Amino acid sequence: MKTALVRGVSSAIGSCELTHVARQPIDVEKAERQHRAYVRVLRDLGCRVHELPADPTLPDSVFVEDTAVLVDGLAVIARPGAASRRKEIDAIDAFLSLRLSALRIEPPGTLDGGDVLRVGRTLYVGTSGRTNAAGIAQLRAGLASYGYEVRAVRVSGCLHLKSAVTEVGDRRLLIQREWVDADAFSDCICIEVDPLEPHAANALRVGAEIVYPAAYPRTAARLRGCGLRVRLVDVSELAKAEGAVTCCSLIWDAVHLAPRSA
Numbered sequence: 001m002k003t004a005l006v007r008g009v010s011s012a013i014g015s016c017e018l019t020h021v022a023r024q025p026i027d028v029e030k031a032e033r034q035h036r037a038y039v040r041v042l043r044d045l046g047c048r049v050h051e052l053p054a055d056p057t058l059p060d061s062v063f064v065e066d067t068a069v070l071v072d073g074l075a076v077i078a079r080p081g082a083a084s085r086r087k088e089i090d091a092i093d094a095f096l097s098l099r100l101s102a103l104r105i106e107p108p109g110t111l112d113g114g115d116v117l118r119v120g121r122t123l124y125v126g127t128s129g130r131t132n133a134a135g136i137a138q139l140r141a142g143l144a145s146y147g148y149e150v151r152a153v154r155v156s157g158c159l160h161l162k163s164a165v166t167e168v169g170d171r172r173l174l175i176q177r178e179w180v181d182a183d184a185f186s187d188c189i190c191i192e193v194d195p196l197e198p199h200a201a202n203a204l205r206v207g208a209e210i211v212y213p214a215a216y217p218r219t220a221a222r223l224r225g226c227g228l229r230v231r232l233v234d235v236s237e238l239a240k241a242e243g244a245v246t247c248c249s250l251i252w253d254a255v256h257l258a259p260r261s262a
Contacts, residue, residue, distance in 0.1 A: 004047040005250040008054030016241040031237035063247040066112040067092040079105040081130030109135035114160035126161025176201040194218035202244035
């Protein structure tokens with residue numbers, strides 16, 4: 001069984017941080033409906049879902065992926081690159097620290113979970129506007145005893161590494177080559193997004209299925225053509241906040257992340 005941690009949509013989401021997209025009005029009620037539908041899909045796919053309440057003081061807090069990185073019984077509590085988002089980690093830290101061992105990224109390091117792509121025992125970490133070299137170095141040191149290799153990957157033109165590349169199968173990646181160097185993933189099979197859908201590289205793998213934005217039908221067809229099972233979700237309002245399907249959950253295998261003993 002997999003476990004998912006999600007958080008409700010903030011009523012202040014219209015004041016979210018934006019870097020690479022223009023600000024548009026966000027329909028909060030529609031965003032909430034889309035988020036509820038997304039959570040239902042996670043449950044349909046067998047996830048046990050824990051939902052934290054929305055926080056009206058934290059506009060970006062629905063995007064829980066950025067607050068932590070989870071591997072083998074360890075929660076690495078992130079330190080978001082945007083200062084306005086750092087209070088988001090308090091509730092996530094409180095939830096995860098009751099269940100897991102915890103490591104925290106400390107100043108001057110910054111790390112957004114959206115910059116961390118796990119492929120087997122390798123963590124690719126984007127050097128972006130939100131994650132810096134000090135944060136990557138701390139992550140590398142913290143995971144050294146867990147047998148993970150941490151590789152820094154340059155990102156340009158998008159917010160996070162997972163805006164440019166995500167895993168859709170065992171060593172199979174969906175990639176937007178304009179935003180990240182595909183040579184960094186030379187030991188993987190790369191599926192390119194459709195050229196007419198430049199923002200289509202963010203996909204969420206849950207077991208044997210891919211949760212994927214309905215806004216990108218051409219790339220969805222490419223994924224299906226590769227034999228992948230795709231579940232479409234509408235996240236159009238969340239996309240206005242520069243979010244996507246991986247951003248809205250932290251998902252882990254319960255067998256790896258067992259509750260801490262007293």
